Amino acid sequence: MARLLATLLLSALCSAAQALEFVSVAEPAILYDANSLKAKRLYVATRFLPLQQLVVLEAWVKARDSTGKVFWIEKRNLSSKRYVVVTAQTAMVRSNWSNSAPVAFVAPRQLGLEWQGNSGDWVKVRHRDGSTGYIRASEVWGE
Secondary structure: OOOHHHHHHHHHHHHHHHHOEEEEEOOOEEEEEOOOOOEEEEEEEOHHHHHHEEOOOEEEEEEEEOOOOEEEHHHHHHHHOEEEEOOEEEEEEOOOOOOOOOOEEEEEEOOEEEEEEEEEOOOEEOOOOEEEEEEEHHHOOOO
């Protein structure tokens, strides 16, 4: 009995450790108000949408998007590949992590960018066209 309780506790701790990780939507997927295919369908999430995992179950994940909306999504529709979404009206993506660095490209609000790592207050990102650069962490969500 003690061994079973220890196993259950360890499983719960592992799920809790995963709970605040960021993931992305692998393919367009339906978001639900509960963890069931019979639940109310809320809307369709686009590919690469970054999500913050709140609760991880066997086949479902309760998640939050950049607007703060909370919903359920089937776990099979998620990818561990990380993306961020631009929250600033317009953000300058720089060639390195400095405000004085040359602008690599301009990122409009709601643009999804592939997350490639953090460097202090800066996030290294990659645009779908292959351009890379650094954006201030305060100007994106999902990092």
